Amino acid sequence: MAPAVPLALLALLARGLGLGLALPSCDYPTHLWCSSREITVACQAESHCANISRPTAAPxxxxxxxxxxxxxxxxxxxxxxxxxxxxxxxxxxxxxxxxxxxxxxxxxxxxxxxxxxxxxxxxxxxxxxxxxxxxxxxxxxxxxxxxxxxxxxxxxxxxxxxxxxxxxxxxxxxxxxxxxxxxxxxxxxxxxxxxxxxxxxxxxxxxxxxxxxxxxxxxxxxxxxxxxxxxxxxxxxxxxxxxxxxxxxxxxxxxx
CATH class of the missing domain: 3.40.30.10 (Glutaredoxin)
Known part of the structure; x- marks a missing residue:
């Protein structure tokens, strides 16, 4: 299994290689990507943020x-x-x-x-x-x-x-x-x-x-x-x- 790559490193690699992985619609620094669901979605980082749960059904x-x-x-x-x-x-x-x-x-x-x-x-x-x-x-x-x-x-x-x-x-x-x-x-x-x-x-x-x-x-x-x-x-x-x-x-x- 490939080792996990920190989000910050992913962002730096993307910028350096021009891969567009820095998520141009995301204006938040990488250390905030997992701080709330709204930011996680905006930065398309759901797969990296295990602490962010998906929306639950209404009771x-x-x-x-x-x-x-x-x-x-x-x-x-x-x-x-x-x-x-x-x-x-x-x-x-x-x-x-x-x-x-x-x-x-x-x-x-x-x-x-x-x-x-x-x-x-x-x-x-x-x-x-x-x-x-x-x-x-x-x-x-x-x-x-x-x-x-x-x-x-x-x-x-x-x-x-x-x-x-x-x-x-x-x-x-x-x-x-x-x-x-x-x-x-x-x-x-x-x-x-x-x-x-x-x-x-x-x-x-x-x-x-x-x-x-x-x-x-x-x-x-x-x-x-x-x-x-x-x-x-x-x-x-x-x-x-x-x-x-x-x-x-x-x-x-x-x-x-």
Missing amino acids: VQLSLYYESLCPACRSFLVQQLFTTWLLLPSGVLNITLVPYGNAQEEKVSGKWQFQCQHGSEECLGNMLQACLMHEAQDFTTYFPVIFCMESGTSATKNLKACLQVYAPDLDAGRITACVQGDLGANLMHLNAQLTDALDPPHEYVPWVVINGKHTDELQEQAQSSLLRLVCQLYQGDKPEACKDTAGSKPRAVCRR
């Missing part, structure tokens, strides 16, 4: 509209969504969570009030998770906590325990203050607006939107085997988890 975008106490929502989030997220490497699936579902809102004395399909306890669970997301910001921090809340016997009484296990740096007191103050109501109002803006309007929860679209077929595939659906839709190199995506589960929903 599959999934938005879940759900309720904290809806049995079908809890099942989908715990058994399908969280498992799929764990199995796939970063950059394959982006998830947005919108806890509100079949709730209703009204403004009373200048403050938003909510009625939820499964009662006041569900409204509390929705708001706890909305405040958790606002406080944590990072999806990888708050999603395991929400998984823990939804997989336990109570989606509202185990916040502190779930935080201790999955996000000990988060302050449960700040989340509680959010729920009890105006911030929690405003966050829920935002979720109400996002839910009401769905096109087509949601008829049940969990309501799954994939890459900005909701169809009966996508919903059925997502609830049957979300991992298989994401693997089919992802346009990049298929990750290891996509090699065995057999099996499906019956569909369940909470209708309005």
